[in-house]
Amino acid sequence: MDKTLNYAYYPGCSLHASAGEYDLSTRELFNLLGVGLTEVPDWFCCGATPAHNVDELLSLSLCAKNLELAEQVDGDVAVACAACFSRLKFTQHTLLEDETKRRQVEKAIDAPARLDGKVKHLLEILARDIGLERLASAVSKPLSGVKVACYYGCLLTRPPDVPNLDCVEAPTIMERVVEAAGAETVPWSHRMECCGANFTLSRPGVVIQLSNAILDSAKSSGADCVVVACPLCHGNLDMRQKEIEGVYNAEYGLPVFYITQLLAVACGAGAEKSGLGALMVDPFPLLKVKNIL
Amino acid sequence: MKKKKMIISSQTMELDVVRKVEALSGTSVRRCFQCGKCSAGCPMATFMEHPPNRIVRLLQLGQWQRILAGRSIWYCASCETCSTRCPNKVHLASIMDALRKLSWDAEGPSKESYVQLANRLFLENIRSYGRQYEMRLAAVFNVKSGQFLKDLMLGPKLISKGKLKMFHQKNRNMAEIEKIFSRIEEMRKKGEAL
Ligand code: SF4
Ligand code: SF4
Numbered sequence: 001m002d003k004t005l006n007y008a009y010y011p012g013c014s015l016h017a018s019a020g021e022y023d024l025s026t027r028e029l030f031n032l033l034g035v036g037l038t039e040v041p042d043w044f045c046c047g048a049t050p051a052h053n054v055d056e057l058l059s060l061s062l063c064a065k066n067l068e069l070a071e072q073v074d075g076d077v078a079v080a081c082a083a084c085f086s087r088l089k090f091t092q093h094t095l096l097e098d099e100t101k102r103r104q105v106e107k108a109i110d111a112p113a114r115l116d117g118k119v120k121h122l123l124e125i126l127a128r129d130i131g132l133e134r135l136a137s138a139v140s141k142p143l144s145g146v147k148v149a150c151y152y153g154c155l156l157t158r159p160p161d162v163p164n165l166d167c168v169e170a171p172t173i174m175e176r177v178v179e180a181a182g183a184e185t186v187p188w189s190h191r192m193e194c195c196g197a198n199f200t201l202s203r204p205g206v207v208i209q210l211s212n213a214i215l216d217s218a219k220s221s222g223a224d225c226v227v228v229a230c231p232l233c234h235g236n237l238d239m240r241q242k243e244i245e246g247v248y249n250a251e252y253g254l255p256v257f258y259i260t261q262l263l264a265v266a267c268g269a270g271a272e273k274s275g276l277g278a279l280m281v282d283p284f285p286l287l288k289v290k291n292i293l
Numbered sequence: 294m295k296k297k298k299m300i301i302s303s304q305t306m307e308l309d310v311v312r313k314v315e316a317l318s319g320t321s322v323r324r325c326f327q328c329g330k331c332s333a334g335c336p337m338a339t340f341m342e343h344p345p346n347r348i349v350r351l352l353q354l355g356q357w358q359r360i361l362a363g364r365s366i367w368y369c370a371s372c373e374t375c376s377t378r379c380p381n382k383v384h385l386a387s388i389m390d391a392l393r394k395l396s397w398d399a400e401g402p403s404k405e406s407y408v409q410l411a412n413r414l415f416l417e418n419i420r421s422y423g424r425q426y427e428m429r430l431a432a433v434f435n436v437k438s439g440q441f442l443k444d445l446m447l448g449p450k451l452i453s454k455g456k457l458k459m460f461h462q463k464n465r466n467m468a469e470i471e472k473i474f475s476r477i478e479e480m481r482k483k484g485e486a487l
Binding site for chain 1: 368444451455
């Protein structure tokens, strides 16, 4: 047990609603790895895309206040959602670069902005802080024979100098984490393409078109499943997959896992604690065929 | 040969709107040399009447009314591909944010109302509840946009999978959130922030 490793966990709104399985599997995985995860008390919405879309100052202020709340917990900030991660990192970056904006934000939150705390996505905690070796040694049910298409989407790595998670155009961090759990990863073309993100509410037609291209690419690369690290990507690829198949007269049948779900399964958490029942595209046939469950 | 000055830089660049866009986005539209890389990688370009490179060009020419009248800025997904690939470090995704803000503040003449409605409801939810509740967001959106049956088929499945929460959790920071909103409104009234 590594009692020294503890994080201030910022789950974000989706993980308390439509992405409950991401939250559940994250807590379970960290528990199995013996790493502390303490939820930031009374955190609130980071503003996500809609806030910075029309009101950057509001977006920066909401994030700055959440970063201040996170100081109540020992450790770096651990973020699960790619969109929250992006907004929090953008806030630190922008306020460090732009003196005027920092002064405005500090006035809005009536406190000095805390810009030195480390904000980390779960992926970098897994790959770097915990480390691939320790991760691999915790695996009791290796995902042998499972071919995984790792999907990054937009906000985990872009733009340069902001998230600083991995190479901005050709990252490998997710592949390395998935391989540490014994799975095989496939090279494919749409790892970094946009799924349509939050147009799911206002313009679902856009999402259906863009997400179809992603599923089509994953399928033709020979993948058995897709892995994501963002609730928006997940909603579009999993929840809307059946609808997409209907529109394009296609058959994908690709289970879409959150990264923590797949790792939790590999570490022996079992189906329930990994939240597999919440997935819309049934993952059980695949996991049974591969003798993992 | 006599060096020719670019007309765009002397006059149109001083336009109030262009200056506001540059201040809000922290980027200069002058830097763009129209290579088109941004539009080549933009996943939403097919849905826009002006692809991203042309948005910057229109700003250079001072023709911002054409941008605000259209739907392009509301179809930008904020994917950051353009900002990532621009050889001149034009932060186009931030320019899009700035343009949307100007259109939003002016209760702009854009034809794209669904995206704006979704944004407005999202922000109202933060102010009223502190967090997003997707079910409420979707339900109110459908009522207000008159698409009562939109995604009807998804509802029961989502509920059975435990994906939709109906109830709000109490958040002890509600007063603080309200203060952030009102302090920003006040700053703007006093002209201390854009
Ligand atoms: S990539 Fe940059 S320089 Fe090229 S057209 Fe777009 S904004 Fe202009
Ligand atoms: S941020 Fe907007 S304009 Fe830029 S590439 Fe993405 S969708 Fe296109």
